[in-house]
Amino acid sequence: MISTGAKKQIDAWIAKYPKDRQSSAVMQALKIVQAENGNRLNADTIQAVADYLNMPGIAAQEVATFYENYNHKKVGKYVIRFCHNISCMLNGADDLIAHLENKLGVKTDEVTSDGLISVKKVECLGACVGAPMFQINDDYFENLTIDKIDKIVDNLK
Amino acid sequence: MADIEMEIDGKVVSAKVGEMLIKVTDREGVSVPRFCYHKKLSVAASCRMCLVDVEGAPKPQPACSTPVAQGMKVHTQNDKAKASQKAVMEFLLINHPLDCPICDQGGECELQDVAVEYGSDVSHFSEGKRIVSDSDIGALIQTDMTRCIHCTRCVRFGLEIAGMMEMGGTGRGEHLKIEPFLREGIQSELSGNMIDVCPVGALTSKPFRYELRSWQMNSIPSIARHDLVGSNLFVQTYKGKVKRIASADNDWINETWISDRDRFSYEGLTHKNRLLKPQIKVQGQWKQVSWKVALDYAVKGLNSHVLKHKKANQLGGLVSSTATMEELYLLKKILTEVGCDNIDHRLNIKNLDNIITLDSNIKLDALEKIDYALIVGANIRLEQPMINHRLRKATKKGADIDVLNVMEFDFNYPLNAENITAPNKIASTLAGVLKSIMTNNVQELPNYLATIEVDEVANNIAVKLLNSSSSVIILGEHIINNEDASAIANLATIIAQSTNSKTLNLSITANTIAANLVGFVPQNSGMDVNTMLASEMRGFILLDIYPQHDFHHLETVVKAFTPDDTFVISLNSFKDDIITGYSDVILPIASVYETSGTQFNVNNDMQSYTAAVKAPDEVKPAWKILKVMADLLELPGFHYADSTQVLAEISHQPHTKHTHDGHINFTNKHNGIGVIWQNSPYSIDAVLRHSSTLQKTKIGQMNSACMNQASAEILGLSNNDKYLGVPVVITDTVADDCVFINTNHAINIQEQA
Ligand code: SF4
Ligand code: FES
Ligand code: FES
Numbered sequence: 001m002i003s004t005g006a007k008k009q010i011d012a013w014i015a016k017y018p019k020d021r022q023s024s025a026v027m028q029a030l031k032i033v034q035a036e037n038g039n040r041l042n043a044d045t046i047q048a049v050a051d052y053l054n055m056p057g058i059a060a061q062e063v064a065t066f067y068e069n070y071n072h073k074k075v076g077k078y079v080i081r082f083c084h085n086i087s088c089m090l091n092g093a094d095d096l097i098a099h100l101e102n103k104l105g106v107k108t109d110e111v112t113s114d115g116l117i118s119v120k121k122v123e124c125l126g127a128c129v130g131a132p133m134f135q136i137n138d139d140y141f142e143n144l145t146i147d148k149i150d151k152i153v154d155n156l157k
Numbered sequence: 158m159a160d161i162e163m164e165i166d167g168k169v170v171s172a173k174v175g176e177m178l179i180k181v182t183d184r185e186g187v188s189v190p191r192f193c194y195h196k197k198l199s200v201a202a203s204c205r206m207c208l209v210d211v212e213g214a215p216k217p218q219p220a221c222s223t224p225v226a227q228g229m230k231v232h233t234q235n236d237k238a239k240a241s242q243k244a245v246m247e248f249l250l251i252n253h254p255l256d257c258p259i260c261d262q263g264g265e266c267e268l269q270d271v272a273v274e275y276g277s278d279v280s281h282f283s284e285g286k287r288i289v290s291d292s293d294i295g296a297l298i299q300t301d302m303t304r305c306i307h308c309t310r311c312v313r314f315g316l317e318i319a320g321m322m323e324m325g326g327t328g329r330g331e332h333l334k335i336e337p338f339l340r341e342g343i344q345s346e347l348s349g350n351m352i353d354v355c356p357v358g359a360l361t362s363k364p365f366r367y368e369l370r371s372w373q374m375n376s377i378p379s380i381a382r383h384d385l386v387g388s389n390l391f392v393q394t395y396k397g398k399v400k401r402i403a404s405a406d407n408d409w410i411n412e413t414w415i416s417d418r419d420r421f422s423y424e425g426l427t428h429k430n431r432l433l434k435p436q437i438k439v440q441g442q443w444k445q446v447s448w449k450v451a452l453d454y455a456v457k458g459l460n461s462h463v464l465k466h467k468k469a470n471q472l473g474g475l476v477s478s479t480a481t482m483e484e485l486y487l488l489k490k491i492l493t494e495v496g497c498d499n500i501d502h503r504l505n506i507k508n509l510d511n512i513i514t515l516d517s518n519i520k521l522d523a524l525e526k527i528d529y530a531l532i533v534g535a536n537i538r539l540e541q542p543m544i545n546h547r548l549r550k551a552t553k554k555g556a557d558i559d560v561l562n563v564m565e566f567d568f569n570y571p572l573n574a575e576n577i578t579a580p581n582k583i584a585s586t587l588a589g590v591l592k593s594i595m596t597n598n599v600q601e602l603p604n605y606l607a608t609i610e611v612d613e614v615a616n617n618i619a620v621k622l623l624n625s626s627s628s629v630i631i632l633g634e635h636i637i638n639n640e641d642a643s644a645i646a647n648l649a650t651i652i653a654q655s656t657n658s659k660t661l662n663l664s665i666t667a668n669t670i671a672a673n674l675v676g677f678v679p680q681n682s683g684m685d686v687n688t689m690l691a692s693e694m695r696g697f698i699l700l701d702i703y704p705q706h707d708f709h710h711l712e713t714v715v716k717a718f719t720p721d722d723t724f725v726i727s728l729n730s731f732k733d734d735i736i737t738g739y740s741d742v743i744l745p746i747a748s749v750y751e752t753s754g755t756q757f758n759v760n761n762d763m764q765s766y767t768a769a770v771k772a773p774d775e776v777k778p779a780w781k782i783l784k785v786m787a788d789l790l791e792l793p794g795f796h797y798a799d800s801t802q803v804l805a806e807i808s809h810q811p812h813t814k815h816t817h818d819g820h821i822n823f824t825n826k827h828n829g830i831g832v833i834w835q836n837s838p839y840s841i842d843a844v845l846r847h848s849s850t851l852q853k854t855k856i857g858q859m860n861s862a863c864m865n866q867a868s869a870e871i872l873g874l875s876n877n878d879k880y881l882g883v884p885v886v887i888t889d890t891v892a893d894d895c896v897f898i899n900t901n902h903a904i905n906i907q908e909q910a
Contacts, residue, residue, distance in 0.1 A: 043338070056316075058325035058338035065327040123330060 001048035006032050010052065023055040026063050030070055039079075040071040068122035076111045076118040078156050081135040084121045087128035096132055097121065099146050103153065117156060163229040172225045179207055179220040182233065189233055190242060190271040192249070192356050193308040194221035197413055198317055204249070204308050206271065208241040209233045217241040239275075246275045251282045253357075254303050261299070262358030265371035268306065289334055295342035296853040297349055297417060299366050305335050305359035311351040318414065319345040320549050320569025335359070344855050345569075346542045346838070349420040353404055353413075364424055364850045365401045374400055377769040380756050381411075381419035382479055382749045383845060385666055386521065386543040387758035388415045392423070392750045392769035399423040399750050399770055409522050410762065416542040417851065418839060423750065425847035426773075430732045432745035433774035443737065448775065452782070455726045455742040456789040459495075462724035463696040464790075469496035473689040476502045476700040477707060479842045480779070481754025482671035482763075483803040486810075487783040487795075488700055489677055494792040498683025499694075502672040504707045507638050509685045513646040517759045519629050519659035525550035527659075529625035530558045531618055533583065533645070534664075535633020536566040536899075539838040539856060541663055544759070545569070557625075559618055561586060563635060563833060564863060564897045565890035573621070576614045579894040580831030584641035587648040588821075589615025590622070594655050597623060605821050622656040629659040635833045635897075637664050638709070644821050651821075661759065666841065670757040675807060690717040696724040700779060701746065703843055704735055706902055709834055715739060728779050731843045745776040748844050752778035753800040765804060830868055830894050834881070837899040846902065860901040861886040867893055 002010070009032045013025035029049045034041050041064055050060035064070045068081055082100065084093045097108070100119060104112050111118040127133045130142025141152055160171050165187055172181040177200065182189045192204040202222035211218045212230040217237060232238050250272065257263045289302040307326065312335065315323040323337045323345060337343055343351070351360050374393040381388040388411035393401040402423050404415040435451030436443050446454070463472045474492045476485060485502070492500055506512060519527075524547035538545040549570045552558060557573035563580050578586060589611040595602055596611075597619065611619075622628055630649045636642050646662075653660045672678075679685045684692060690713050697718060704714040718725050718739035727740040730748040737743070746752075751772040755765040772778065780800050787795035797803050837859035839851045851857045862880040869875060869887050878885045883900045891897055 047338075056322035056325075056338070058322055058327075061327055061338045062325045066329045 023053045076116050078117045080119045081122040083125050085124035087131040091131045093132040161227040165231045175224045178223045189220045198313045205245045210237040242275045252287045260358035261361040267356035296850050299361045299363040304357045310354040319347045349417045350414045379766040380764045383418050385759040387756050387764050394770050397770050421851045422845050422848045425844035428847035436743050438741050458724040468695050471695040472497040473499040474698045478667040478669050483800045484779045485677045486675045486807050491787050498680040501686035502677045511643045513642050513664045515646040515662040517662045527551050527627045527629050528556045529621050529628035532631045533561045534635035563892045563895045577892045579892045584644045590619045591652050593619035631661045633663045647821050698726045700728050746779040747772035832896045834898045837901040840901045859899045862898045863891050864896045865889050865891045
């Protein structure tokens with residue numbers, strides 16, 4: 001379930017923590033395993049991570065469901081994580097999300113039919129200063145407007 | 158910790174530095190509302206219900222996580238405290254469905270109680286409430302997760318007490334949900350305690366669902382009867398029926414927990430297999446008759462088959478391990494009075510010249526303070542869950558635990574070394590331990606150790622025992638039929654003596670200790686059970702015995718009981734075809750919670766209980782039946798008005814104390830495959846076997862003959878075969894030359910039902 005390569009990467013993280021605290025590496029481990037499993041996790045992969053780190057499955061599940069960067073459903077090549085927490089909401093995130101959904105013809109948690117883009121609503125990404133904002137894969141885009149969103153999204157290939 | 162003085166609501170109280178405020182208020186009887194705090198769990202301080210006003214602190218403080226200090230002044234009732242409590246209450250109720258009228262927790266709900274006290278009539282919240290979907294988490298616990306207030310008591314219970322984190326909080330914010338992983342369901346042998354710790358109606362008893370309101374029931378304190386602990390509990394009854402079991406506090410025995418076995422076994426009481434009326438066999442035909450006719454028939458039968466011929470030496474009395482002390486005593490007294498010395502309770506021991514005599518000299522609460530334990534021959538977690546829990550606590554404080562077993566079992570704590578060895582090597586390993594210890598102590602070695610080799614396993618155990626300041630050696634059930642049983646027990650005693658260790662004998666169960674105390678073993682030159690079964694007997698009185706579960710050699714037993722001129726009086730609480738086959742009279746007896754009696758636990762704590770409910774239909778408590786039988790036999794000295802008078806008489810008797818012969822005799826030459834055969838944890842007695850919900854759990858379903866590949870080849874078996882009627886499971890977790898059988902005949906009972 002976890003490839004040798006992934007195990008190597010996880011081991012590198014485990015090594016950063018005190019002995020017997022390998023479960024501290026759970027976030028990285030989930031990320032690594034997610035990356036090699038079609039960018040998503042399921043009960044089996046989560047259990048595999050838990051077993052590898054010698055922690056209860058439910059404890060890994062807690063982490064995997066708490067953070068928004070773990071995907072439990074099929075996602076597109078680009079995952080737009082749109083913040084809808086308080087600062088972004090006050091700055092109009094809800095309307096922008098509606099616009100984005102219309103534009104792509106998908107609802108939150110769905111993937112465009114070409115498999116390119118999926119949208120998720122997420123909690124504060126710590127970039128309130130640039131609210132409203134979203135994250136596409138590893139990059140942040142701030143001070144969003146309808147125009148800006150159109151341009152960014154049109155450039156995704 | 159030094160004592161300090163502080164003030165609570167104007168009253169000066171003393172406390173210990175660093176103690177949490179809520180402990181002080183609880184001790185002083187000041188009520189502070191709480192949800193996440195539980196006295197036996199870690200402090201989460203997440204619900205904020207316990208906010209109180211501490212002078213000098215700008216904001217209200219949570220009592221459960223505020224350490225007290227000298228001179229602290231606390232107000233639990235002033236405006237500031239009340240306002241905070243009220244606000245928190247309102248928040249907690251935002252998403253709560255307020256469905257008390259259809260909630261099983263109604264009437265015994267902490268949320269309900271606190272809401273009555275601190276809640277307002279109207280909420281500011283008028284938006285939609287969230288709904289949480291439920292999944293089936295197993296046969297024992299019903300969930301209604303929309304009611305959950307996320308106190309995480311159940312999560313912490315799993316992590317801290319059960320030793321397996323089963324519940325967790327998934328999702329976040331509004332999507333936070335308490336649930337187990339993978340829908341595998343809850344599997345812990347202590348899981349039912351989550352029902353008790355859940356302050357709301359999110360986790361309730363599944364078998365009890367929609368049955369009754371808590372205020373409709375009587376709660377009668379009683380004692381659990383299925384293990385060596387005698388957990389304290391409440392039997393909750395309604396109109397003469399046991400409806401539910403809840404745990405009772407007793408820090409010396411079960412703290413505040415009970416095992417699932419003790420919590421859910423009551424269901425067996427109402428199984429349709431209960432025997433409800435006395436019956437007699439006349440010319441091969443069974444007839445239901447009145448008590449008078451049945452008892453007359455029984456006494457007449459005894460007279461004509463046995464007593465008239467002065468053949469009391471061909472009469473035998475056998476009892477099950479669940480009999481109460483009073484029952485044991487009365488049956489023994491009757492038999493002694495008629496001149497019969499053939500009594501025994503050790504039904505499942507193959508060789509009664511080779512038995513375990515081992516003291517239990519460590520208190521249950523002291524178990525959690527040990528620094529080293531050696532467990533020999535026990536699946537302790539499932540066989541004695543509450544004792545295992547104490548050991549788990551010890552490991553959390555750093556104790557090391559070594560195991561010497563024939564198979565790997567699931568432990569809920571890390572082991573220092575799990576040594577898996579064939580049954581016929583256990584004695585020599587222990588001898589190795591002793592040799593190593595004696596060599597270390599520069600003691601002269603006795604002859605029997607001369608040729609013993611000290612291997613690494615033995616040496617490691619010896620070093621541990623020598624270096625530990627409070628250790629215990631525990632012997633479990635798997636040893637009882639070991640060919641070296643008595644040697645193993647004696648070795649354990651000597652090892653313990655030479656290392657200042659304690660010993661704990663878990664090789665027996667239920668009320669066997671009481672049976673030993675009243676001396677329900679062959680008297681004078683009386684026959685033991687195996688001799689009785691091999692002799693021509695004219696009569697038996699059998700107390701709650703079910704041969705296909707209680708003996709290892711069913712055929713011999715049936716053969717001994719069946720002959721026409723053997724008159725068999727069976728006192729039982731459940732129907733059983735085999736019993737009907739050989740008995741002449743069947744007398745229906747009260748089962749657990751239906752009779753008063755006395756139980757002894759492994760610490761020799763004597764615990765008496767009253768009957769919580771009347772036995773159903775015409776069923777009577779066995780002690781009464783025995784008393785009347787004695788009267789009909791015109792025996793003197795049976796004038797008891799109730800069972801406490803029996804108990805009073807017992808306490809004036811000298812107790813039988815077993816003695817160690819200290820004799821060690823083992824040959825270390827046994828060959829062949831050792832079979833360890835035992836009832837699985839939820840089928841050790843008749844009530845349990847009829848508890849339908851327990852039987853649905855994973856533990857209840859245990860029914861396997863485990864062996865490794867090599868043993869399977871020797872026996873010519875493969876995975877789909879049966880061995881002694883039990884499905885074969887080939888696994889490399891079993892030692893060489895060993896078959897470990899955990900069988901559950903109850904599966905058959907369920908199938909028939
Ligand atoms: S289910 Fe009960 S015990 Fe568990 S978190 Fe919810 S309210 Fe607390
Ligand atoms: S609320 Fe959107 S980034 Fe903080
Ligand atoms: S009881 Fe103190 S915060 Fe929950």
